[in-house]
Amino acid sequence: MENLWKLFGRMIRDYYGGFARSENRCLKRDFLGILKIGEAIQINDAVLFAKRMEKLRKRLIALWSRFKEGIISREELIEKSKPIKYAMKRCLKDYMHSEQRCVRTLARKLLKRFDHLFTFISHEGVHPTNNSAERGIRPAVQWRKVCFGNRSDNGAVLTSRLLTATRTCWLQKRNPLEFLVESIKGYRSGSLAPSLL
Structure with a gap:
């Protein structure tokens, strides 16, 4: 430990x-x-x-x-x-x-x-x-509450990745929507996606 x-x-x-x-x-x-x-x-x-x-x-x-x-x-x-x-x-x-x-x-x-x-x-x-940790997961909890879960394993993977990327962007003071747009553009053009690290 x-x-x-x-x-x-x-x-x-x-x-x-x-x-x-x-x-x-x-x-x-x-x-x-x-x-x-x-x-x-x-x-x-x-x-x-x-x-x-x-x-x-x-x-x-x-x-x-x-x-x-x-x-x-x-x-x-x-x-x-x-x-x-x-x-x-x-x-x-x-x-x-x-x-x-x-x-x-x-x-x-x-x-x-x-x-x-x-x-x-x-x-x-x-x-x-542990208030900061609870604040960190609150958006994910709210999302899962209003979307009524996932209908497939692929949907669960997508949700977890979107929530992770969104929260990481917020912590880095980056716009999550801009990050997702750049990621999709990179995927479609075959170039590298922006990094979260």
């Missing part, structure tokens, strides 16, 4: 099991799970657990924001986050034997991967959420 991090950097993940060994968790996603439990169940354990963890998360994100604005250093961020992390761990331990199964399960899951919740505190370039 360490070799992959050297090549591509650290990955921020949510509950998808394929990345279970990932070194960072999406703090927002994990805590949204807690809030949803609190709102949905409206049972004391769930509500109290959700409120305690959300309060601590907000304190941690406020601290992170001060670091990002240059108000505090990385060393100060690490030091000032210790009491918050301790309080979060204490809260998770308090609820890992809750009578509410969903609260108990979530507390145990978060406790098991506790250190991975805070990779963003000690590693440069790692953020507490």
